[in-house]
Amino acid sequence: MDKTYDVAIIGGGPAGFSAGLYASRGKMSAVIIEKGKWGGQAGTTEELENYPGSIEHPTGPSLMERMKNQAEAFGTEFIRDEVLGFDLSDKVKVLKLKNGELKARSIIIASGAQYTNLGAPGEDTFRGKGVSYCATCDADFFTELEVVVIGGGDAAVEEAIYLTKFAEKVTIVHRRDEFRAAKSIAEKALANEKIKVIWDTVPEEIYGDGIVEGVKLKNVKTGEITDYRTDGVFIFVGTKPISDFVKGIVDMDAKGYIITDAEMKTSVEGIFAAGDVRITPLRQVITAAADGAIAAIGAEKYIEKTFGH
Amino acid sequence: MLELNKDNFDQEVLQTTGPVIVDFWGSKCEPCKALMPDVERLAEQYKDKIKFCKLNTTENRRLAMSQRVMGLPTFIVYKNGEKVKEISGAEDCTADAIENLIKENI
Numbered sequence: 045m046d047k048t049y050d051v052a053i054i055g056g057g058p059a060g061f062s063a064g065l066y067a068s069r070g071k072m073s074a075v076i077i078e079k080g081k082w083g084g085q086a087g088t089t090e091e092l093e094n095y096p097g098s099i100e101h102p103t104g105p106s107l108m109e110r111m112k113n114q115a116e117a118f119g120t121e122f123i124r125d126e127v128l129g130f131d132l133s134d135k136v137k138v139l140k141l142k143n144g145e146l147k148a149r150s151i152i153i154a155s156g157a158q159y160t161n162l163g164a165p166g167e168d169t170f171r172g173k174g175v176s177y178c179a180t181c182d183a184d185f186f187t188e189l190e191v192v193v194i195g196g197g198d199a200a201v202e203e204a205i206y207l208t209k210f211a212e213k214v215t216i217v218h219r220r221d222e223f224r225a226a227k228s229i230a231e232k233a234l235a236n237e238k239i240k241v242i243w244d245t246v247p248e249e250i251y252g253d254g255i256v257e258g259v260k261l262k263n264v265k266t267g268e269i270t271d272y273r274t275d276g277v278f279i280f281v282g283t284k285p286i287s288d289f290v291k292g293i294v295d296m297d298a299k300g301y302i303i304t305d306a307e308m309k310t311s312v313e314g315i316f317a318a319g320d321v322r323i324t325p326l327r328q329v330i331t332a333a334a335d336g337a338i339a340a341i342g343a344e345k346y347i348e349k350t351f352g353h
Numbered sequence: 354m355l356e357l358n359k360d361n362f363d364q365e366v367l368q369t370t371g372p373v374i375v376d377f378w379g380s381k382c383e384p385c386k387a388l389m390p391d392v393e394r395l396a397e398q399y400k401d402k403i404k405f406c407k408l409n410t411t412e413n414r415r416l417a418m419s420q421r422v423m424g425l426p427t428f429i430v431y432k433n434g435e436k437v438k439e440i441s442g443a444e445d446c447t448a449d450a451i452e453n454l455i456k457e458n459i
Contacts, residue, residue, distance in 0.1 A: 080384070080387065080443070080447075081383055081384050081386075081387030081388075081443070082387065083383065087383045088383050088384065105383055158444075171424065171441055171442050171445075172422065172423065172424030172425075172427050172439075172441025172442055173421060173423055173424065173441075174423050174424070175424070176423075176424050177442070177443075178382075178384070178425075178443065180381050180382070180383065181379065181381065181382040181383070181384065181385070181424070181425045181426075181443070182379075182382075182423065182424045182425055183381075184379055184381065184410065184411055184414060185410070185414065185417070185418065185422075185423045185424070186423075187414070254421055255421055255423055256423075276423065
Protein backbone atom coordinates (compact mmCIF):
# COMPACT_ATOMS: atom_id res chain seq x y z
CA MET A 45 0.00 0.00 0.00
CA ASP A 46 2.94 2.31 -0.55
CA LYS A 47 1.69 3.60 -3.85
CA THR A 48 0.32 7.12 -3.77
CA TYR A 49 -2.39 7.67 -6.37
CA ASP A 50 -2.94 11.04 -7.93
CA VAL A 51 -6.69 10.61 -7.67
CA ALA A 52 -8.79 8.34 -5.46
CA ILE A 53 -12.34 8.21 -6.77
CA ILE A 54 -14.98 7.01 -4.33
CA GLY A 55 -17.84 5.35 -6.17
CA GLY A 56 -18.03 3.24 -9.33
CA GLY A 57 -20.95 4.75 -11.21
CA PRO A 58 -21.01 7.02 -14.27
CA ALA A 59 -19.44 9.97 -12.38
CA GLY A 60 -16.61 7.79 -11.10
CA PHE A 61 -15.96 6.04 -14.42
CA SER A 62 -15.85 9.35 -16.26
CA ALA A 63 -13.53 10.85 -13.64
CA GLY A 64 -11.29 7.79 -13.95
CA LEU A 65 -11.23 8.03 -17.72
CA TYR A 66 -10.34 11.73 -17.76
CA ALA A 67 -7.77 11.35 -14.98
CA SER A 68 -6.09 8.37 -16.64
CA ARG A 69 -6.05 10.03 -20.05
CA GLY A 70 -4.44 13.01 -18.32
CA LYS A 71 -1.62 10.67 -17.24
CA MET A 72 -2.67 10.73 -13.61
CA SER A 73 -2.78 7.50 -11.65
CA ALA A 74 -6.39 6.88 -10.68
CA VAL A 75 -8.20 4.31 -8.62
CA ILE A 76 -11.93 3.83 -8.20
CA ILE A 77 -13.18 2.37 -4.91
CA GLU A 78 -16.63 0.80 -4.91
CA LYS A 79 -18.26 -0.88 -1.95
CA GLY A 80 -21.20 -2.45 -3.79
CA LYS A 81 -21.92 -3.20 -7.39
CA TRP A 82 -20.25 -1.42 -10.30
CA GLY A 83 -22.47 0.96 -12.27
CA GLY A 84 -24.38 2.48 -9.37
CA GLN A 85 -28.06 3.19 -9.90
CA ALA A 86 -27.59 3.07 -13.68
CA GLY A 87 -26.37 -0.50 -13.27
CA THR A 88 -29.90 -1.62 -12.51
CA THR A 89 -31.75 0.67 -14.92
CA GLU A 90 -32.96 -1.31 -17.90
CA GLU A 91 -33.99 1.48 -20.25
CA LEU A 92 -31.42 4.23 -20.69
CA GLU A 93 -32.55 6.00 -23.80
CA ASN A 94 -31.59 9.51 -22.75
CA TYR A 95 -27.83 9.04 -22.76
CA PRO A 96 -26.55 10.36 -26.10
CA GLY A 97 -25.18 7.54 -28.23
CA SER A 98 -26.77 4.79 -26.20
CA ILE A 99 -29.75 4.30 -28.53
CA GLU A 100 -28.39 1.04 -29.99
CA HIS A 101 -27.74 -0.69 -26.68
CA PRO A 102 -29.84 1.43 -24.36
CA THR A 103 -29.55 -0.67 -21.21
CA GLY A 104 -27.94 0.61 -18.03
CA PRO A 105 -25.78 -2.46 -17.31
CA SER A 106 -24.29 -2.52 -20.83
CA LEU A 107 -23.52 1.20 -20.84
CA MET A 108 -21.96 0.98 -17.38
CA GLU A 109 -19.81 -1.97 -18.42
CA ARG A 110 -18.54 -0.07 -21.46
CA MET A 111 -17.78 3.01 -19.33
CA LYS A 112 -15.86 0.89 -16.84
CA ASN A 113 -13.93 -0.90 -19.59
CA GLN A 114 -13.05 2.40 -21.22
CA ALA A 115 -11.60 3.82 -17.99
CA GLU A 116 -9.73 0.56 -17.44
CA ALA A 117 -8.28 0.66 -20.96
CA PHE A 118 -6.56 3.94 -20.11
CA GLY A 119 -5.16 2.64 -16.84
CA THR A 120 -7.75 3.34 -14.14
CA GLU A 121 -7.54 0.77 -11.34
CA PHE A 122 -10.53 -0.66 -9.50
CA ILE A 123 -10.86 -1.75 -5.89
CA ARG A 124 -13.85 -3.35 -4.18
CA ASP A 125 -13.77 -1.89 -0.68
CA GLU A 126 -15.57 0.54 1.57
CA VAL A 127 -14.22 3.92 2.67
CA LEU A 128 -14.65 4.29 6.43
CA GLY A 129 -12.69 7.47 7.14
CA PHE A 130 -9.87 9.81 6.24
CA ASP A 131 -6.65 11.24 7.54
CA LEU A 132 -6.34 14.68 5.97
CA SER A 133 -3.56 16.05 8.19
CA ASP A 134 -0.96 15.82 5.42
CA LYS A 135 -0.84 17.07 1.87
CA VAL A 136 -1.13 13.46 0.79
CA LYS A 137 -4.51 12.26 1.96
CA VAL A 138 -5.06 8.85 3.53
CA LEU A 139 -8.28 6.94 2.92
CA LYS A 140 -9.09 4.41 5.61
CA LEU A 141 -10.72 1.43 3.99
CA LYS A 142 -12.32 -1.62 5.55
CA ASN A 143 -9.41 -3.69 4.24
CA GLY A 144 -6.46 -1.32 4.63
CA GLU A 145 -5.39 2.16 3.69
CA LEU A 146 -4.87 4.03 0.47
CA LYS A 147 -2.90 7.21 -0.21
CA ALA A 148 -3.93 9.84 -2.73
CA ARG A 149 -3.02 13.40 -3.64
CA SER A 150 -6.65 14.24 -4.41
CA ILE A 151 -10.09 12.72 -3.82
CA ILE A 152 -13.22 12.73 -5.95
CA ILE A 153 -16.40 11.79 -4.11
CA ALA A 154 -18.69 10.13 -6.63
CA SER A 155 -20.63 7.94 -4.24
CA GLY A 156 -24.00 8.77 -5.74
CA ALA A 157 -27.43 8.37 -4.28
CA GLN A 158 -29.74 5.53 -3.44
CA TYR A 159 -33.48 5.02 -3.29
CA THR A 160 -35.41 6.34 -0.34
CA ASN A 161 -37.89 4.28 1.58
CA LEU A 162 -41.57 5.07 1.49
CA GLY A 163 -41.93 4.83 5.26
CA ALA A 164 -45.28 3.07 5.11
CA PRO A 165 -46.19 0.22 7.48
CA GLY A 166 -45.47 -3.15 5.90
CA GLU A 167 -42.68 -1.85 3.68
CA ASP A 168 -39.90 -3.50 5.68
CA THR A 169 -41.89 -6.61 6.53
CA PHE A 170 -42.47 -7.47 2.89
CA ARG A 171 -39.08 -6.52 1.45
CA GLY A 172 -38.19 -9.42 -0.85
CA LYS A 173 -41.75 -10.69 -0.39
CA GLY A 174 -43.35 -8.42 -2.95
CA VAL A 175 -41.88 -5.05 -1.99
CA SER A 176 -39.07 -4.10 -4.36
CA TYR A 177 -36.82 -1.18 -5.26
CA CYS A 178 -35.25 -2.84 -8.30
CA ALA A 179 -37.42 -3.68 -11.31
CA THR A 180 -34.67 -5.42 -13.29
CA CYS A 181 -33.86 -7.63 -10.28
CA ASP A 182 -37.38 -8.69 -9.46
CA ALA A 183 -39.65 -8.21 -12.49
CA ASP A 184 -39.42 -11.92 -13.38
CA PHE A 185 -41.30 -12.95 -10.27
CA PHE A 186 -44.34 -10.95 -11.34
CA THR A 187 -44.83 -12.55 -14.74
CA GLU A 188 -48.60 -12.60 -15.38
CA LEU A 189 -49.24 -11.07 -11.95
CA GLU A 190 -50.33 -7.56 -10.96
CA VAL A 191 -48.05 -4.90 -9.51
CA VAL A 192 -48.31 -1.39 -8.12
CA VAL A 193 -45.61 1.21 -8.77
CA ILE A 194 -45.35 4.07 -6.28
CA GLY A 195 -44.03 7.41 -7.57
CA GLY A 196 -44.32 9.77 -10.52
CA GLY A 197 -40.79 10.73 -11.51
CA ASP A 198 -38.63 9.39 -14.35
CA ALA A 199 -37.60 6.29 -12.43
CA ALA A 200 -41.13 5.33 -11.40
CA VAL A 201 -42.67 5.81 -14.83
CA GLU A 202 -39.79 4.19 -16.76
CA GLU A 203 -39.75 1.18 -14.47
CA ALA A 204 -43.55 0.90 -14.74
CA ILE A 205 -43.17 0.66 -18.53
CA TYR A 206 -40.44 -1.96 -18.10
CA LEU A 207 -42.65 -3.97 -15.75
CA THR A 208 -45.42 -4.24 -18.38
CA LYS A 209 -43.15 -6.67 -20.23
CA PHE A 210 -43.69 -9.09 -17.36
CA ALA A 211 -46.76 -8.22 -15.32
CA GLU A 212 -50.34 -8.58 -16.49
CA LYS A 213 -51.26 -5.18 -15.11
CA VAL A 214 -49.23 -2.27 -13.71
CA THR A 215 -50.88 0.41 -11.57
CA ILE A 216 -48.97 3.61 -10.93
CA VAL A 217 -49.97 5.32 -7.70
CA HIS A 218 -48.89 8.96 -7.63
CA ARG A 219 -49.49 11.62 -5.01
CA ARG A 220 -50.03 14.44 -7.52
CA ASP A 221 -52.37 14.83 -10.48
CA GLU A 222 -49.63 14.72 -13.10
CA PHE A 223 -46.28 13.04 -13.56
CA ARG A 224 -42.99 14.73 -12.77
CA ALA A 225 -41.34 12.43 -15.35
CA ALA A 226 -40.20 13.74 -18.75
CA LYS A 227 -43.13 14.23 -21.15
CA SER A 228 -41.99 11.59 -23.64
CA ILE A 229 -41.82 8.97 -20.88
CA ALA A 230 -45.13 10.04 -19.34
CA GLU A 231 -46.91 9.89 -22.71
CA LYS A 232 -45.50 6.43 -23.39
CA ALA A 233 -46.81 5.22 -20.06
CA LEU A 234 -50.25 6.76 -20.48
CA ALA A 235 -50.58 5.15 -23.92
CA ASN A 236 -49.66 1.71 -22.58
CA GLU A 237 -52.83 -0.33 -22.17
CA LYS A 238 -51.35 -2.44 -19.37
CA ILE A 239 -50.76 0.69 -17.27
CA LYS A 240 -53.42 2.27 -15.08
CA VAL A 241 -52.74 5.43 -13.08
CA ILE A 242 -54.31 6.36 -9.76
CA TRP A 243 -53.70 10.12 -9.21
CA ASP A 244 -53.65 12.13 -5.99
CA THR A 245 -53.10 9.00 -3.97
CA VAL A 246 -50.55 7.69 -1.49
CA PRO A 247 -50.09 4.22 -0.03
CA GLU A 248 -51.04 4.05 3.65
CA GLU A 249 -50.03 0.47 4.29
CA ILE A 250 -48.70 -2.60 2.51
CA TYR A 251 -50.27 -5.80 3.80
CA GLY A 252 -50.21 -9.52 3.21
CA ASP A 253 -49.66 -12.90 4.76
CA GLY A 254 -46.03 -13.87 4.26
CA ILE A 255 -46.10 -12.22 0.84
CA VAL A 256 -47.74 -9.01 -0.37
CA GLU A 257 -51.47 -9.24 -0.98
CA GLY A 258 -52.43 -5.60 -1.31
CA VAL A 259 -52.06 -1.94 -0.42
CA LYS A 260 -54.31 0.45 1.42
CA LEU A 261 -54.51 3.64 -0.63
CA LYS A 262 -55.47 7.09 0.55
CA ASN A 263 -56.76 9.80 -1.75
CA VAL A 264 -54.97 12.96 -0.60
CA LYS A 265 -57.82 15.23 -1.77
CA THR A 266 -60.81 13.38 -0.33
CA GLY A 267 -59.10 11.42 2.45
CA GLU A 268 -60.90 8.31 1.23
CA ILE A 269 -59.15 5.02 1.93
CA THR A 270 -59.51 2.12 -0.45
CA ASP A 271 -58.20 -1.40 -0.53
CA TYR A 272 -56.22 -2.38 -3.62
CA ARG A 273 -55.23 -6.00 -4.19
CA THR A 274 -51.81 -6.52 -5.75
CA ASP A 275 -48.99 -9.06 -5.85
CA GLY A 276 -46.11 -6.62 -5.75
CA VAL A 277 -45.22 -3.05 -4.81
CA PHE A 278 -42.32 -1.32 -6.57
CA ILE A 279 -41.21 1.83 -4.79
CA PHE A 280 -39.53 4.72 -6.66
CA VAL A 281 -40.17 7.79 -4.52
CA GLY A 282 -36.87 9.59 -4.84
CA THR A 283 -33.29 9.26 -3.73
CA LYS A 284 -30.98 10.26 -0.89
CA PRO A 285 -27.25 10.96 -1.14
CA ILE A 286 -24.67 8.42 0.02
CA SER A 287 -22.54 10.88 1.98
CA ASP A 288 -22.54 9.74 5.61
CA PHE A 289 -18.86 8.79 5.35
CA VAL A 290 -17.89 12.43 4.62
CA LYS A 291 -20.24 14.05 7.12
CA GLY A 292 -18.36 16.69 9.10
CA ILE A 293 -15.55 16.72 6.52
CA VAL A 294 -17.00 18.54 3.52
CA ASP A 295 -19.89 20.99 3.63
CA MET A 296 -23.31 19.63 2.68
CA ASP A 297 -26.94 20.69 2.81
CA ALA A 298 -29.49 19.46 5.35
CA LYS A 299 -30.31 16.44 3.19
CA GLY A 300 -26.65 15.44 2.91
CA TYR A 301 -26.01 16.58 -0.66
CA ILE A 302 -22.45 17.93 -0.99
CA ILE A 303 -21.95 21.59 -1.83
CA THR A 304 -19.58 22.24 -4.75
CA ASP A 305 -18.72 25.09 -7.04
CA ALA A 306 -18.86 24.89 -10.85
CA GLU A 307 -15.47 23.14 -10.86
CA MET A 308 -16.75 20.43 -8.49
CA LYS A 309 -14.59 21.73 -5.63
CA THR A 310 -15.91 20.98 -2.16
CA SER A 311 -15.18 23.01 0.97
CA VAL A 312 -11.92 21.05 1.43
CA GLU A 313 -8.97 21.72 -0.86
CA GLY A 314 -8.12 18.71 -2.99
CA ILE A 315 -11.49 17.04 -2.42
CA PHE A 316 -14.00 17.19 -5.26
CA ALA A 317 -17.53 15.83 -5.60
CA ALA A 318 -19.29 14.66 -8.77
CA GLY A 319 -22.64 13.21 -9.78
CA ASP A 320 -25.78 12.52 -7.78
CA VAL A 321 -24.09 13.05 -4.40
CA ARG A 322 -23.71 16.79 -4.98
CA ILE A 323 -26.26 19.59 -5.15
CA THR A 324 -27.22 19.76 -8.81
CA PRO A 325 -30.37 20.64 -10.75
CA LEU A 326 -30.39 17.34 -12.65
CA ARG A 327 -29.39 13.82 -11.58
CA GLN A 328 -28.90 11.76 -14.71
CA VAL A 329 -26.16 9.57 -16.17
CA ILE A 330 -25.10 12.37 -18.49
CA THR A 331 -24.79 15.00 -15.76
CA ALA A 332 -22.90 12.54 -13.54
CA ALA A 333 -20.47 11.76 -16.38
CA ALA A 334 -19.99 15.46 -17.11
CA ASP A 335 -19.34 16.18 -13.42
CA GLY A 336 -16.76 13.40 -13.31
CA ALA A 337 -14.83 14.90 -16.21
CA ILE A 338 -14.84 18.38 -14.67
CA ALA A 339 -13.76 16.98 -11.29
CA ALA A 340 -10.85 15.07 -12.86
CA ILE A 341 -9.58 18.22 -14.58
CA GLY A 342 -9.99 20.10 -11.29
CA ALA A 343 -7.95 17.43 -9.53
CA GLU A 344 -5.22 17.70 -12.15
CA LYS A 345 -4.98 21.48 -11.68
CA TYR A 346 -4.94 21.06 -7.92
CA ILE A 347 -2.11 18.50 -8.07
CA GLU A 348 -0.02 20.70 -10.41
CA LYS A 349 -0.44 23.63 -8.06
CA THR A 350 0.10 21.74 -4.80
CA PHE A 351 2.63 19.08 -5.73
CA GLY A 352 4.21 20.83 -8.72
CA HIS A 353 4.21 18.14 -11.36
CA MET B 354 -21.15 -24.46 -5.26
CA LEU B 355 -24.14 -26.70 -5.74
CA GLU B 356 -26.69 -25.49 -8.31
CA LEU B 357 -30.25 -26.12 -7.23
CA ASN B 358 -33.28 -26.82 -9.39
CA LYS B 359 -36.69 -28.40 -8.95
CA ASP B 360 -35.23 -31.90 -9.26
CA ASN B 361 -32.69 -31.66 -6.45
CA PHE B 362 -34.09 -28.95 -4.14
CA ASP B 363 -36.00 -31.37 -1.90
CA GLN B 364 -33.10 -33.71 -1.45
CA GLU B 365 -30.32 -31.15 -1.12
CA VAL B 366 -32.17 -28.61 1.04
CA LEU B 367 -35.38 -29.84 2.62
CA GLN B 368 -34.13 -33.34 3.42
CA THR B 369 -30.70 -32.27 4.64
CA THR B 370 -30.11 -32.23 8.38
CA GLY B 371 -27.11 -29.87 8.64
CA PRO B 372 -27.20 -26.15 7.87
CA VAL B 373 -27.74 -25.17 4.23
CA ILE B 374 -27.52 -21.65 2.81
CA VAL B 375 -29.16 -20.83 -0.50
CA ASP B 376 -28.23 -17.84 -2.65
CA PHE B 377 -31.35 -16.94 -4.64
CA TRP B 378 -30.11 -14.97 -7.66
CA GLY B 379 -31.25 -14.10 -11.16
CA SER B 380 -29.52 -13.51 -14.46
CA LYS B 381 -30.86 -9.94 -14.65
CA CYS B 382 -30.06 -9.11 -11.03
CA GLU B 383 -26.92 -6.98 -11.19
CA PRO B 384 -26.47 -6.73 -7.39
CA CYS B 385 -26.64 -10.56 -7.23
CA LYS B 386 -23.96 -10.92 -9.89
CA ALA B 387 -21.76 -8.34 -8.16
CA LEU B 388 -21.99 -10.41 -4.96
CA MET B 389 -21.04 -13.66 -6.67
CA PRO B 390 -17.24 -13.43 -6.13
CA ASP B 391 -17.83 -12.87 -2.40
CA VAL B 392 -20.33 -15.71 -2.32
CA GLU B 393 -17.85 -18.06 -4.03
CA ARG B 394 -15.17 -17.04 -1.52
CA LEU B 395 -17.46 -17.64 1.48
CA ALA B 396 -18.63 -20.96 0.06
CA GLU B 397 -15.00 -22.09 -0.16
CA GLN B 398 -14.09 -20.70 3.26
CA TYR B 399 -17.00 -22.38 5.09
CA LYS B 400 -17.31 -25.49 2.92
CA ASP B 401 -16.75 -27.85 5.88
CA LYS B 402 -19.30 -26.08 8.07
CA ILE B 403 -22.29 -25.29 5.84
CA LYS B 404 -23.65 -26.51 2.53
CA PHE B 405 -23.63 -23.53 0.16
CA CYS B 406 -26.04 -23.67 -2.77
CA LYS B 407 -27.29 -21.26 -5.40
CA LEU B 408 -30.60 -21.12 -7.17
CA ASN B 409 -31.17 -19.26 -10.41
CA THR B 410 -34.67 -17.85 -9.97
CA THR B 411 -34.97 -16.87 -13.62
CA GLU B 412 -34.86 -20.56 -14.50
CA ASN B 413 -36.67 -21.76 -11.37
CA ARG B 414 -39.29 -19.10 -10.72
CA ARG B 415 -41.97 -21.38 -9.29
CA LEU B 416 -39.51 -23.10 -7.00
CA ALA B 417 -38.28 -19.73 -5.66
CA MET B 418 -41.84 -18.54 -5.14
CA SER B 419 -42.68 -21.80 -3.31
CA GLN B 420 -40.02 -20.68 -0.84
CA ARG B 421 -41.75 -17.29 -0.71
CA VAL B 422 -38.86 -15.56 -2.44
CA MET B 423 -40.11 -12.66 -4.57
CA GLY B 424 -37.13 -10.34 -4.46
CA LEU B 425 -33.40 -10.54 -5.13
CA PRO B 426 -30.85 -10.98 -3.83
CA THR B 427 -32.13 -13.25 -1.06
CA PHE B 428 -30.13 -15.61 1.15
CA ILE B 429 -31.93 -18.22 3.25
CA VAL B 430 -30.46 -20.55 5.85
CA TYR B 431 -32.23 -23.90 6.32
CA LYS B 432 -31.70 -26.37 9.14
CA ASN B 433 -33.35 -29.77 9.07
CA GLY B 434 -35.29 -28.57 6.06
CA GLU B 435 -36.76 -25.58 7.92
CA LYS B 436 -36.07 -21.96 7.14
CA VAL B 437 -34.25 -20.44 10.10
CA LYS B 438 -33.16 -17.03 8.84
CA GLU B 439 -33.22 -14.98 5.67
CA ILE B 440 -31.95 -11.66 4.39
CA SER B 441 -33.15 -9.86 1.30
CA GLY B 442 -32.41 -6.82 -0.87
CA ALA B 443 -29.16 -5.38 -2.20
CA GLU B 444 -28.79 -3.07 0.79
CA ASP B 445 -29.00 -5.86 3.37
CA CYS B 446 -27.19 -8.60 1.44
CA THR B 447 -23.59 -7.44 1.85
CA ALA B 448 -20.63 -9.83 2.02
CA ASP B 449 -20.34 -9.11 5.75
CA ALA B 450 -24.02 -9.76 6.37
CA ILE B 451 -23.83 -13.08 4.52
CA GLU B 452 -20.79 -14.11 6.55
CA ASN B 453 -22.60 -13.20 9.78
CA LEU B 454 -25.60 -15.22 8.64
CA ILE B 455 -23.29 -18.22 8.18
CA LYS B 456 -21.49 -17.73 11.52
CA GLU B 457 -24.78 -17.47 13.42
CA ASN B 458 -25.98 -20.74 11.99
CA ILE B 459 -23.04 -23.15 12.11
